[in-house]
Amino acid sequence: MTTVLVCDDQALIRAGLVTIIDAQPDLEVTGECGDGRTAVELARSLRPDVVVMDVRMPVLDGIEATRLLAGADVPEPVTVLVVTTFNLDEYVYRALRAGASGFLLKDAPSAQLLHGIRAVATGGALLDPDVTRELVGKFATRIRPAETTPEVPLTSRELEVLRLIANGLSNREIAEELVLSTETVKTFVSRMLTKLRLRDRVQAVIYAYRHGLVS
Structure with missing residues (x-):
């Protein structure tokens, strides 16, 4: 319960x-x-x-x-x-x-x-995907730093998943975009959060924009 x-x-x-x-x-x-x-x-x-x-x-x-x-x-x-x-x-x-x-x-x-x-x-x-996109569009310049982005300890696929999360896509939408199963996407999300020491997808969105990984 x-x-x-x-x-x-x-x-x-x-x-x-x-x-x-x-x-x-x-x-x-x-x-x-x-x-x-x-x-x-x-x-x-x-x-x-x-x-x-x-x-x-x-x-x-x-x-x-x-x-x-x-x-x-x-x-x-x-x-x-x-x-x-x-x-x-x-x-x-x-x-x-x-x-x-x-x-x-x-x-x-x-x-x-x-x-x-x-x-x-x-x-x-x-x-909410619409909220995420509006958040990104309105506050991206505030979240993203002007300085050069440091190296991010992710594989190319994990980085791709992070960018899609930052653009407001759900696991199902990411799976469709990358032609993967939803379970595989969940695994990538879990690994990415663990490597970056992030609590959840919310922090992942902020991390991506703060480190200039999406525009």
């Missing part, structure tokens, strides 16, 4: 998320709240497998709450899936930098939300 904490300041949306999640036999909502400070407190006490976090919330916004729960300096990070109405703005980039393992828009189908929760709960990461 995957336990979930739902954090959204709009009671109606929060109730909808709780209903959708609790209806699944393998998912259980163990708590809910409407502000970032309470989200941090509940996450630390309940230790859910996944926190579904809104971005704009009172007292403490979702980005800062995510940083406190999943940031690089957190000893025991909590997995956070950001779900918000906001897309084409800096919130996306800031949320991912804060440590979120995934990002979905609230108008995404219920099945995609449930897939996202399950994906990040098992150590994966989820980026």
Whole structure:
């Protein structure tokens, strides 16, 4: 059973998320709240497998709450899936930098939300492909350094997979692009993350642009 904490300041949306999640036999909502400070407190006490976090919330916004729960300096990070109405703005980039393992828009189908929760709960990461492409297009110059890119310890195939991830492709899309099986792609992704000491695909996207591997 995957336990979930739902954090959204709009009671109606929060109730909808709780209903959708609790209806699944393998998912259980163990708590809910409407502000970032309470989200941090509940996450630390309940230790859910996944926190579904809104971005704009009172007292403490979702980005800062995510940083406190999943940031690089957190000893025991909590997995956070950001779900918000906001897309084409800096919130996306800031949320991912804060440590979120995934990002979905609230108008995404219920099945995609449930897939996202399950994906990040098992150590994966989820980026809405459209969000990824917009993120890349808007913030690439900020993420990518001007200096010469250092040598990256990846094979040519692993590097190719990394570039496709950075362009917003899913494992299935990468498999189609490279004419490989999905399982083979998963293996390449796992090796690439291990070699680069990255936690998930979100960090891989940022790494690729920060090191000038895609343009």
